Amino acid sequence: MPYVLLKTGIGVNSLALQVAFCGVIGFFTFLTPVLLHLITKGYVVRLYHNKETDMYTAITYSALLVEKRTVFHQSDVVIPDVSRMFTSFYAKKRSMLVNPMLFPLPHDYNHLMGYDRPFSFDIDDLNKPDKS
Structure with a gap:
């Protein structure tokens, strides 16, 4: 998603803001599955x-x-x-x-x-x- 937003012109021109934006999106992209696994790891299938x-x-x-x-x-x-x-x-x-x-x-x-x-x-x- 960050790549699409940056290539479509919606992104900002400042490198610092681009890094911060991509970092926040990436953080939640990888954090959400980890948190879901920690919550549901004991669920008996x-x-x-x-x-x-x-x-x-x-x-x-x-x-x-x-x-x-x-x-x-x-x-x-x-x-x-x-x-x-x-x-x-x-x-x-x-x-x-x-x-x-x-x-x-x-x-x-x-x-x-x-x-x-x-x-x-x-x-x-x-x-x-x-x-x-």
């Missing part, structure tokens, strides 16, 4: 579940659009205490973002997040380690 071993495989994309696989067990899922904007859960210390509406069966999402585990309202049970 595909999620596979092996019922026999209760292992999940999450597919995300790297900055160069290379698929990255994260294999984790349901017990590795940690739900953050405070809701984060781009994090549904952590698996092996990696933040993951999933859309619960894209699960065909709600039970699958509940199992992934650990919502199907038995719970108690007793405060003493909170201090005990989970046996499941």
